[in-house]
Amino acid sequence: MKPLSRRRVLTLASSFLTTPLMSGAGRAQPASASGATTFEMTNFLTAGVDADAAFAKALAAIAKVANDAAKSGGPVHIALNLGKNTTYRISHPLAFKALHDFELNGNGARLINTSREASMTISGSSRVTIRDLTIDYDPLPFTQGTITTFDKTATQITVKVDAGYPDDPALLASITDGFFKVMDRGTKALKVGARDFVSATKVQRISDGVIKVQLGWSANDRFPSQLPIAVGDCVTICGSGSHAIQVDSSQATSLIDVRLLASPGMGILENGGAGSMMLQKVSVVPGPRPKGATADRLVSTNSDGSHFITVERGPTMDDCTFANTSDDAVNVHGFYYYVVQKSGPRRYLLTPKWDIGLAAGDQIESCDRATSRSLGRTRIEQLTKSHAPNLKGQIAALWKNKSPTTQPDLIYDVVLQQDLPLKVGDSITSLSRIGAGTTIRRSSFHACGRVLIKGTNALVEDCQFTYSSGVALQAGSDIGFWSESGFAENLVFRNNRFTHSIAGANEMTAGNDAIGTIYIGMTCPAGAKGFQNNLQNRNVTIEGNHINDSNIYAIFVANADGVKIIGNSIGQTFLRGTAYDAGQFYGLKPNSSILIGKSRNADINNNTAASGKVTKAAVTVDASCEKATVRVANNRLT
Structure with missing residues (x-):
């Protein structure tokens, strides 16, 4: 079976159009007293x-x-x-x-x-x-329509394009690694039980308004939680x-x-x-x-709605509206830089994914390759860049099973203020360029991917999430495939409302680690299973949220030190009547609305949750937690 999900590789543009000075410019108003x-x-x-x-x-x-x-x-x-x-x-x-x-x-x-x-x-x-x-x-930069036929392998799909939507050669030729999604026209969201997406690798025009889509893997190469595609299904097809x-x-x-x-x-x-x-x-x-269309648009952006990469200070969003983003609605993150070798006292050679996001003077966090726990914090005294073709083999090995580096021989030679016990394959990330202080208030998200925050000192408050395709609100590290940092620290998710989260099937598979409408944890390196041996998410508060009709856990927290889960109101969870394979990554058999794993110093109280076919308890504290430091009180199953 092909990988269950992946995101478009980011294009970090380093050049912009420049505008030549032209004669005959329009008249400017006289400068005011303020100099405007x-x-x-x-x-x-x-x-x-x-x-x-x-x-x-x-x-x-x-x-x-x-x-x-x-x-x-x-x-x-x-x-x-x-x-x-x-x-x-x-x-x-x-x-x-x-x-x-x-x-x-x-x-x-x-x-x-x-x-x-x-x-x-x-x-x-x-x-x-x-x-x-x-x-x-x-x-438009995307198209949509209805499945009319598909071959027995479900890799070649014929689609009748909706009236008014494009099927021109330029658009079709641009779709070589795009999103193919099965949608529900009624909810204007991903069809419940559909795969989050299948890769569209080639699209060709068969006749006026009829196209054939070649998929990267079978749409019916299914896992238990995924429904098969069918003639009559509505689909969207996007490039990148x-x-x-x-x-x-x-x-x-x-x-x-x-x-x-x-x-x-x-x-x-x-x-x-x-x-x-x-x-x-x-x-x-x-x-x-x-013009000429009889069906509403089902796509806003062909990939993320908004994305913030290695900025010193994260965005502030007030009263915003996101709908039908093909991938994450919001993603705020830094990057991990992997140790190629130690070249002297306090001195390390690092490989970056992109040539961005680390500089002399930055405060850094280190990360152990095996457990992802911190090996200490310090600052970068010096950073110089050079190309080292002789190290390409060692660099490539460090990116195996990850989204590959775009800089196959670029080396960051860094000198730290204090020595750290870093070994080959361990990593560092900048805490100075991680989108700290991200704040999202009174905003709504419909039929989007995640709101995903990997920076420190973040707040998401008084927002509304409906028909999220996967996890609705997520924080924590992706030290796995995407090498995006960092862990949650000083995080507050408060007074948000969620309904019909986790429409997609992928989150309910055996290999998925992100399994909550609200999820705080980490995306693990390839081959890892279970709760990883770290407590890197620090000082997390999840308070006063209303979560109804979730297809998975309402709240799932892992790898945390200092957790408050207080006063949340939870309706039905595991709405499809079964957990399918969800939880197998951690060796769990879901039976509650809230789960906390591999954590300490937690306070879980005054939460209410509705019982259901799967949900027989309000809260589960996994055996991996330091239970003497976890307080559970006044939680009620209704």
Whole structure:
């Protein structure tokens, strides 16, 4: 059987479009007493000038003002006002580079991207604000339809494309490692019992509105919790491409009242830098039906809704809405860097997955290869980079059974402030570039993958999760396949509401370690089983949440030191009437709504849970816990 799940390999862009200075830029309003300069898009979009050319002129004028201000020794606030409710059809991204105190005021405008490429890039900037703007794609970067036939191996699927949705050669040729998902048109979510996805490796047009999809493995190569595909099933087919909004090495970017209705890749991607992105009333949701369509869109983004990689400070999201992201709705993480060799006292050679996310001065956490427990914390005194072709074999061996490094001979030569007992294959991660302080409040997530936080000092509060395809809310390390750090520390999940979580079948398989609507734990290295011998998730609070109609455990916590699970209200769990193979990874036979394993210093009290065919207890404390330090009181099964 093929691997049960995997995510698109991230494309970390390191270059952006640059806009040449052009003559004839539109008129800027005189600078106010505060030094602000405002441009009106109507002055650039003159007769005979298309939107791409107009934006190029506007961005050139903005760059000149910014450069002049920098030469004068200080920043200036610059604003670009788009036409009220105006639609701009673009084929190139709006590229904002090295801007500080800049605001794009959309005034209700729409950017319609006709190229299936990025729509906006922000790089090397600070305090850039984008507000009151809608971004959509025409033609759409995905398609959907109904299964009409499939071969006996269920690897070649014929699909009648929904009216109004694309089947053009350019789109089909781009789907070489994409998502193929069976959906429920009623819930606009993954069909309950469907595989989380199957890889689409080739798509070809058979006739007008009819396509054949080649799958990477059989859709009916099933495990017990998976339902077979059938003629008449609704499916979505996505490729993996450019990200709609990409932010690189920037600080304090703000997205306010931004509506993203489609993306060829991730919706919002932030790579490196100081971070501290603010999202207020941002919507990443499927747009309206395309022209001629009779069915609603079932996809918003072709991969993650939002993704934050090795930023110093994580995002703050308030009153946001995510729906139908093909993968995670939110993912905040750093990376692990594996020890190739110790080359001297306090000195180690490391292999990175990407050339990003570690620098001199960073505080680091170490991780033992065998147990994933900490080997100590210190700081990096020096870091130099070099290529070492002679070490490629050793580097490749360290990435075996993981998503491979993109830097097969790149070495980080680091000197630590204090020596640590690190051996070959052990790892370190930066605690300075891990998205600390991520905060998500009053936001909703429908038919998405996970909200996944691997940074410290995180809060998710007063949010709503409906029909999540897998785990709804997750924290903790992925030191397994993706090498994404780190463990949860000072984490609060409070007053959130969940219903119909874990629609997909994958979480209920024997090899799955993430098996709760709320899951705190770790994704283990290949070959590992059971609770790993560490207590790396620290100071975790799960309080006042309402969890109804989950297809698996409501709350599952592992590898934690300092846990509070208090005052949660839980309705039905294991809604499909059986746990299937869930829990076998840990040697568990599920019988409760809440489970805690390999933990200590825990307080589990005043939780209520509904009984059911599987659920016969409110709480289970696994034998791997230090039971003398675990207090369980006043929990009630109803």
